Every structure is written in structure tokens, then in C-alpha cells.
Amino acid sequence: MSAREDAVDAAVMPPDLLAGRELALEARGLSLDYSERRALDAVNLQVPRRRVTALIGPSGCGKSSLLRCFNRLNDEIAGCRVSGEVRVLGLDAYAETTALPELRRRVGMVFQKPNPFPQSVADNVAFGLRLAGLRSRLELDDRVEAALRAAGLWEEVRDRLDDSALRLSAGQQQRLVIARALAVEPEVLLMDEPASMLDPISTLRFEELVVALRERYSVLLVTHNMQQAARVADYTAFLQAGRLLEFDATDRIFTNPRLRGTEDYITGRMREDRG
Amino acid sequence: MAGLCLLALAAVLAVLVQQAVRAFAPVPVAELRWRSDAGEQQMLAAVVFEDAHELVVRGSEWQRRGAEYRRIARADLLQLDWPADARSLRLHDGREIHRRGLALPQAPDGSRPAAADVAEDVASNRLSRGETAGLMLRRAWDFVAGTAQGGGVFPALVGTVVLVLLMSVLVMPLGVLLALWLHEYAGSGRSARVLRAAMANLAGVPAVIYGLFGLVLFVNGVGGGVDALMHSATPRWGGGGLLWSALTLALLTLPVVVIATEEGLARVPAALRHGALALGATRAEMLWRVVLPVARPALLTAFILAVARAAGEVAPLMLVGAVRYAPALPLDGEFPYLHLSRQFMHLGQSVYDLALAGGDAPRDMAQAHAAALLLLVVVVGLNAAAIVVRNRLRERARELAV
Numbered sequence: 001m002s003a004r005e006d007a008v009d010a011a012v013m014p015p016d017l018l019a020g021r022e023l024a025l026e027a028r029g030l031s032l033d034y035s036e037r038r039a040l041d042a043v044n045l046q047v048p049r050r051r052v053t054a055l056i057g058p059s060g061c062g063k064s065s066l067l068r069c070f071n072r073l074n075d076e077i078a079g080c081r082v083s084g085e086v087r088v089l090g091l092d093a094y095a096e097t098t099a100l101p102e103l104r105r106r107v108g109m110v111f112q113k114p115n116p117f118p119q120s121v122a123d124n125v126a127f128g129l130r131l132a133g134l135r136s137r138l139e140l141d142d143r144v145e146a147a148l149r150a151a152g153l154w155e156e157v158r159d160r161l162d163d164s165a166l167r168l169s170a171g172q173q174q175r176l177v178i179a180r181a182l183a184v185e186p187e188v189l190l191m192d193e194p195a196s197m198l199d200p201i202s203t204l205r206f207e208e209l210v211v212a213l214r215e216r217y218s219v220l221l222v223t224h225n226m227q228q229a230a231r232v233a234d235y236t237a238f239l240q241a242g243r244l245l246e247f248d249a250t251d252r253i254f255t256n257p258r259l260r261g262t263e264d265y266i267t268g269r270m271r272e273d274r275g
Numbered sequence: 276m277a278g279l280c281l282l283a284l285a286a287v288l289a290v291l292v293q294q295a296v297r298a299f300a301p302v303p304v305a306e307l308r309w310r311s312d313a314g315e316q317q318m319l320a321a322v323v324f325e326d327a328h329e330l331v332v333r334g335s336e337w338q339r340r341g342a343e344y345r346r347i348a349r350a351d352l353l354q355l356d357w358p359a360d361a362r363s364l365r366l367h368d369g370r371e372i373h374r375r376g377l378a379l380p381q382a383p384d385g386s387r388p389a390a391a392d393v394a395e396d397v398a399s400n401r402l403s404r405g406e407t408a409g410l411m412l413r414r415a416w417d418f419v420a421g422t423a424q425g426g427g428v429f430p431a432l433v434g435t436v437v438l439v440l441l442m443s444v445l446v447m448p449l450g451v452l453l454a455l456w457l458h459e460y461a462g463s464g465r466s467a468r469v470l471r472a473a474m475a476n477l478a479g480v481p482a483v484i485y486g487l488f489g490l491v492l493f494v495n496g497v498g499g500g501v502d503a504l505m506h507s508a509t510p511r512w513g514g515g516g517l518l519w520s521a522l523t524l525a526l527l528t529l530p531v532v533v534i535a536t537e538e539g540l541a542r543v544p545a546a547l548r549h550g551a552l553a554l555g556a557t558r559a560e561m562l563w564r565v566v567l568p569v570a571r572p573a574l575l576t577a578f579i580l581a582v583a584r585a586a587g588e589v590a591p592l593m594l595v596g597a598v599r600y601a602p603a604l605p606l607d608g609e610f611p612y613l614h615l616s617r618q619f620m621h622l623g624q625s626v627y628d629l630a631l632a633g634g635d636a637p638r639d640m641a642q643a644h645a646a647a648l649l650l651l652v653v654v655v656g657l658n659a660a661a662i663v664v665r666n667r668l669r670e671r672a673r674e675l676a677v
């Protein structure tokens with residue numbers, strides 16, 4: 001890859017936007033194909049550390065596919081091929097020597113569809129902790145409670161910790177899988193529309209959580225809700241048809257985007273959200 | 276569909292029961308006089324069969340079991356009485372002897388059976404319903420729980436159950452591991468394709484070929500090798516035995532287990548797998564903690580199919596360890612309790628032996644049906660146990676899925 005392509009395109013992102021910032025995630029010239037169909041095309045994206053970055057874009061533009069590159073979950077999808085460079089916390093994610101369990105412990109993921117295991121609520125949250133070798137009953141209980149509190153679910157499930165997680169409502173399940181990801185204290189969190197099924201109050205609580213997470217975590221958040229992106233994200237990336245069209249500070253992208261396409265999408269979504 | 280299956284099962288059971296009952300029912304005894312080529316004859320005999328044209332009777336079996344059958348045309352019959360004091364003795368060796376009154380009868384050669392030889396002594400023509408029922412129950416129990424010498428099939432029953440359980444213990448881990456490898460690790464590589472094709476084809480190979488294979492590989496190959504290594508004078512492992520039979524059956528049922536398990540694995544949603552991996556699980560951890568628990572009902576289905584297939588197979592076993600008569604049980608109170616190198620008896624083999632026995636055709640045929648009924652009960656019983664466990668798991672899974 002030539003040096004010119006390697007540099008982040010100035011048309012996509014103001015050159016000095018992230019100057020001096022440490023990067024949590026970085027994609028360079030990242031392309032992704034499913035069998036014969038291209039889902040990502042030469043994406044250059046930088047996600048700064050200890051900040052919240054929103055990823056917006058129309059349905060089917062490749063947001064989930066992009067997220068799955070950062071914890072290499074695309075490896076699990078038959079026929080999916082990735083090319084280009086992906087760096088996670090400074091390390092080459094696709095290097096031969098990368099230990100996937102280690103990588104995925106450091107990069108947590110909340111899926112677009114809640115996917116609790118058919119186990120009890122407590123076992124779901126403790127799943128990652130047990131994988132990490134935590135055995136002490138007391139400590140497990142503490143960490144489970146802390147994670148459930150952080151996800152705003154504790155009060156609702158405190159006396160049904162041993163019930164099946166599949167009996168929770170969809171919105172509760174969504175918060176459960178957030179708690180499950182938080183419990184292992186990853187350094188980076190990939191969140192794929194984690195608030196899509198939440199009521200307004202829970203959504204508000206969730207947004208407060210994300211803002212609080214900024215202190216310790218780097219967050220890449222996919223959302224279709226423009227107000228949400230505006231409220232919680234420091235930076236916003238706009239993806240369309242597999243290409244990263246614009247990346248900027250959130251207030252700039254929402255008030256003064258540089259591209260027509262970005263503006264059209266955002267105003268369109270805003271209008272839809274209001275109507 | 277399920278109703279139809281149950282109906283078919285009920286029909287088979289009904290036929291078996293109806294036939295098997297005849298093995299235990301008491302037979303009335305008649306005093307007969309008839310004309311034959313050799314002149315007028317007279318005899319005290321059990322009337323095994325009678326219709327409008329003829330009688331089939333069985334006189335006292337002084338010589339051996341099954342001798343003394345006679346067919347008498349009604350036209351030749353001069354006299355037919357059912358004396359109230361007629362009694363039938365059953366000796367421990369299975370022979371039946373008829374007499375009138377209580378004294379022990381005398382054989383044509385002058386000898387008398389000793390009182391210790393008598394297993395059963397009944398007033399054949401004067402049995403009340405209750406007595407008949409009690410008699411039949413006792414005979415059925417003697418058949419099921421009795422030793423081979425006494426005409427019972429207990430050793431065969433034990434042999435069958437032990438064999439099937441040992442087979443499951445061997446085939447389940449192997450089959451599940453193979454299925455895991457095929458479905459989770461091998462992908463669509465060449466070796467996986469070959470193995471899959473092999474499984475599909477092996478499922479259709481006639482059972483007796485497995486028997487030959489087991490004979491060559493396990494008995495002669497491995498067993499013979501072990502014997503040679505241990506310099507044993509008499510073949511211990513180099514002959515047919517319980518372990519070789521269980522292994523042969525395990526090979527026979529392996530395709531069934533692999534295919535059923537793989538189907539179960541394929542039904543586990545990808546979202547659950549991804550969820551586990553995303554939390555840092557290795558592939559093995561994901562399989563052990565998420566995939567296998569979800570696929571547990573499928574594993575039990577595999578087990579049920581394997582038992583059903585294995586319990587009914589006899590042909591291959593005759594080559595690798597099942598025998599008509601084994602002096603000792605494969606499972607007993609003597610260390611090491613489970614005797615893997617012993618030959619054993621099997622209900623399927625008992626069915627063959629009884630059905631093909633030359634001696635007392637009607638009585639043995641009825642017993643063959645009784646043995647078949649018992650085999651069916653064993654298979655259905657093992658399956659029912661597995662199905663109960665599976666339904667419990669399904670219920671739990673459903674509860675979890677609410």
C-alpha cells in the first residue's frame with residue numbers, strides 16, 4: 001500500500017482533528033467481502049481512546065460488519081474476507097500471533113440483537129468472569145451486581161438472578177448483554193445499536209452510562225438515533241454503502257457537515273425521529 | 276404419525292404376548308385310547324393342540340425334552356377322558372411327566388425321578404383361574420430370572436443390558452467428539468468431506484459385516500496381539516468377549532451418533548456462539564459452556580437411536596462374543612465385577628436358539644416369543660428412560676426459552 005493511500009483522506013476527516021490523541025482502534029484501507037459482495041470498501045477510521053465515537057449510516061451500509069472487524073468476529077462468518085490493516089490498542093489485530101481470546105477480552109461487544117445465553121441472569125453476567133478464571137463466589141456476586149447496576153438492570157432483576165435470562169423482556173435482555181460485556185472490564189466497547197429496544201427512561205439511563213464510560217473505556221457506538229449520537233458522542237463517523245464518507249467532532253458534523261450526503265442523511269433521520 | 280408408530284408397537288406387542296403366554300400356560304392332561312397300525316394304544320398325555328380333525332399330544336418325556344409327540348386323528352380315537360387326579364410334573368431339566376395320583380411315577384426302565392428333581396407338580400385338570408394365573412406368573416418369573424440350565428434367560432437378559440450400556444459408554448464420547456470435530460473444526464476440508472461420506476455409507480452397511488470386521492480387527496488383531504504379548508497359554512482376549520462385542524456395536528452405531536449429534540450442533544444459533552467468543556472464550560470453551568448444553572437433547576436423541584440400533588443386532592455378535600451358553604455372567608460380585616473378556620449370552624441369540632431348536636417345537640417357539648418380548652421390553656425400557664431424561668431437558672430448555 002502506498003504512503004499516499006495510507007494517509008487518512010483529508011476530505012473525510014480534518015487532518016489535525018485527532019492530533020496528539022492515542023488511538024483505541026484504527027482501520028486502514030479496510031475492505032470486506034461476503035462471498036462476491038463487497039460490504040466495506042477501503043475504510044480508513046480512527047477511534048480515539050477514552051472517547052465515545054458514534055457510527056451512523058443507513059441500514060445495510062456495513063456498520064455491523066465494520067464493528068466485527070475490530071474483534072475479528074468476522075472470522076466466524078463463512079465466506080467473509082477482510083483485507084487492509086486493523087489495529088486494536090496499537091496491535092495488529094490480523095497478525096498471525098494475535099491471540100483471539102485475549103483480543104476479545106480487551107474488546108467487548110454488545111450485539112445488535114440481544115443474545116443472552118440460555119442460562120440464569122447471574123450466570124450470563126458471570127460468563128466472561130468465569131472464563132477469566134474467577135472462581136470466588138463472593139467476588140463473582142459482587143462483580144455481577146456491579147455490572148448489573150452499571151447497566152441499569154439491578155433493581156429489576158435483583159430477586160430473579162437465578163431465573164432464566166430468556167424470560168427477561170427484550171429491553172431487559174439488551175441491558176443484560178450490556179452488563180455481560182461490562183463485567184469483564186474490557187478496554188474497548190463495540191456497541192451495535194444497544195438501545196434500540198429501550199424505553200425513553202432506560203435510554204436516558206443508558207446514555208448516562210455511556211457518558212460515564214468515557215472515563216475508562218473507548219466506545220464505538222452504532223446508532224440510528226441522531227439525537228443520541230449528538231448527546232453522547234465526542235466524534236461521529238458517517239458510513240454509506242461501505243465507504244467512510246465523513247468523520248468529525250460530533251458538534252461539527254451535526255451543525256456543519258462538509259458533505260451534502262452527510263447533511264441529507266442527518267436531517268432526514270432527524271425529521272423522521274421527530275415525526 | 277406418533278399415533279401410528281404406537282399402534283404398530285402395540286400390534287407387535289399383542290402378537291408377542293399372545294404367543295409368549297403359551298409358553299407358560301398349563302396344558303390339560305387326557306387319558307387317551309386310539310387305534311393305530313400297531314393295534315390299540317393307550318396313554319396319559321398333555322393335549323397340546325386339538326381341532327375338529329386331530330389332536331397333538333405329548334406323553335411323559337422319560338427320555339428327553341420334546342420326545343413323545345404324537346398326532347392322533349379324531350377318527351381313530353376310541354376314548355378321551357380328562358381325569359380329575361391327573362398331575363403334571365416338571366423336572367429341573369425341563370422335561371414333563373404325567374401321572375395320576377400323588378405317587379412318583381416309574382419310568383419304563385424301572386427308575387423313578389427323585390423328589391429333588393421335581394421343579395413343579397400341578398393338578399393339570401383341576402386348576403382354578405387363580406391357580407392358573409399364579410402358575411403362569413411363577414413360570415414367567417422362572418423364565419426371566421432363571422439360569423440357563425433351568426430354561427431361563429436371566430444370563431441373556433444381563434448380557435444384553437450390560438452389552439448395550441457398555442456400547443453406549445464407548446460410542447457416545449467418541450461419536451460426540453467426532454461430530455464436534457466435523458462440525459466445528461474441520462469445516463469443509465477434504466478430510467471432513469471424506470469422513471462425512473464414510474459416515475453416510477457406513478450407516479447402510481449390513482450388520483453382519485461389522486461382525487466380520489470386529490472378528491478380524493478386535494478379536495484376532497488386538498485380542499490376539501494382547502495374548503501374544505502376555506504369553507498366555509489359553510486365549511483370553513484372543514477369543515470373542517464382551518469388550519470386543521461392545522466395540523463392534525459401537526462401530527455399528529457410530530454413524531448414527533455422529534449424524535444425530537451434528538444435526539443438533541447445527542441447530543445451535545450462531546448468535547450464541549458469537550456471544551461466547553466475543554467474551555473471550557476459546558473455541559473449546561464456547562463448545563463446552565454454550566453449544567453442548569444447548570445441544571444436550573440432541574445428544575440424548577443420538578443415544579436413543581444408538582441403543583435402538585444396537586439392542587436389536589445379533590448377527591454381528593455371534594462372531595465376536597455372544598454364545599448359546601456362557602458359564603458365567605459378564606457382571607457379578609467378583610472383582611473386577613465387569614468381566615470384559617468373558618463370553619456372554621444375549622436375548623437376541625436366545626430368540627434364534629429357541630426358534631430354531633429341534634426338540635420341542637411348539638414349546639420352544641412360544642419361549643422364543645417370550646424372549647423376543649423381553650428383548651423388546653429391554654429396548655423400549657432403555658429408550659423410555661432416555662426419552663424421559665430428554666423431555667426433562669427439553670422442558671428445562673423450554674422454560675429457559677420462555
Ligand SMILES: Nc1ncnc2c1ncn2[C@@H]1O[C@H](COP(=O)(O)OP(=O)(O)OP(=O)(O)O)[C@@H](O)[C@H]1O
Pocket residue numbers: 034035037039058059060061062063064065066077112
Ligand atoms: N453474514 C453475511 N453474509 C453475507 N452478506 C452479509 C452478511 N452480513 C451482512 N451482509 C451484507 O453486508 C452488508 C452490510 O451489512 P451490515 O450488517 O454490516 O449492515 P449494517 O450497517 O449493520 O445495517 P443495519 O443498520 O441494518 O444493522 C449488507 O448488504 C448485508 O446484506
Ligand SMILES: [Mg+2]
Pocket residue numbers: 063064065112192
Ligand atoms: Mg447492523
